[in-house]
Amino acid sequence: MKIVLLGYMGSGKSTVGKQLAKNTGMKLVDLDHEIERKENLKIPEIFAVKGEIYFRKKESEVLLEQLNEEENAIISLGGGTPCYGNNMKIALEASESVIYLKVSIPGLVQRLSKEKELRPLIKNIPDEELPEFIGKHLFERNIFYNQANLVIECDGKSPEQISEEIESRLV
Template sequence: MKIFLCGYMGSGKSVVAKRLAEKLKFPLIDIDDQIALIEHKSIPEIFKSRGELFFRKRENQVLQDVLEDPASLLISLGGGTPCYANNLEMILNGKDSVLIYLKASVGFLTNRLASEKDTRPLISHLKSDEDLEDFIRKHLFERSYYYNQAHWKIPVEGKDIDSIVDEIIENLK
């Protein structure tokens, strides 16, 4: 089985994935971490030196490799992974693949991301919290078409990590 976690940046994919992988005893692959490892650069450095198009192509290649791996895996996707190339189709059509959307509101994401702007290439150029909220609102609207095709949607607001993980495990039964 391959369990994919998707959602907008700041929705908790990485931290939920780590805890879920521990509980399920599945190896964890974070797509962004894999790309950084392959390229020997951080994601912000890749965006700056090679651009988003290069990043998205590499992301697609890493996703293909993950899907071809015969092992059971837990995969934390980048926020945009399901929205580019044929990534969503590959995940949804993957053998024994489950896609889970960690769903959060614009306000929740804005509050969470406000202090992380400098480390996130897509929002590092935004000057104010109002600009950030507008950007997230537009971006989340554009991406919701892809996210909402997930097998399950798990709201994350007002829940601790263990509650989210337990809810996912319950759905897997």
């Protein structure tokens, strides 16, 4: 069984993925970490040295590799992964469940404002401009995110609650 988690940065893909893996005994694959391991570079370094087009091609390649492996796995995508190439179509065709971890704009602002320094995409955006930036990004990405088989509303829920909801809806 393959479960794919997607959503905007800060939506909890990695955290919920870890909890879900712990609860189900399935392997967790963080796509960004897998790309970094294969390239021996951090994502920002890949962008800087090899460019975004190279990164997006590598991202699609690694996603396909992970989906084609036979073992059970939870695959946590990068926030932009579903929006490039055929990645969303590939994920939907090659996995049993594609799950969108949906968080409201205020929820994302609250989560991301605490960790802006760790997020290159938003690190230089003033706090007062963050809601508009996230809103525009979500508007662009929702056409992809909303193709998921399952949408989980995550505001006000712990990773444990979200994981339990996913498990109950997969049965």
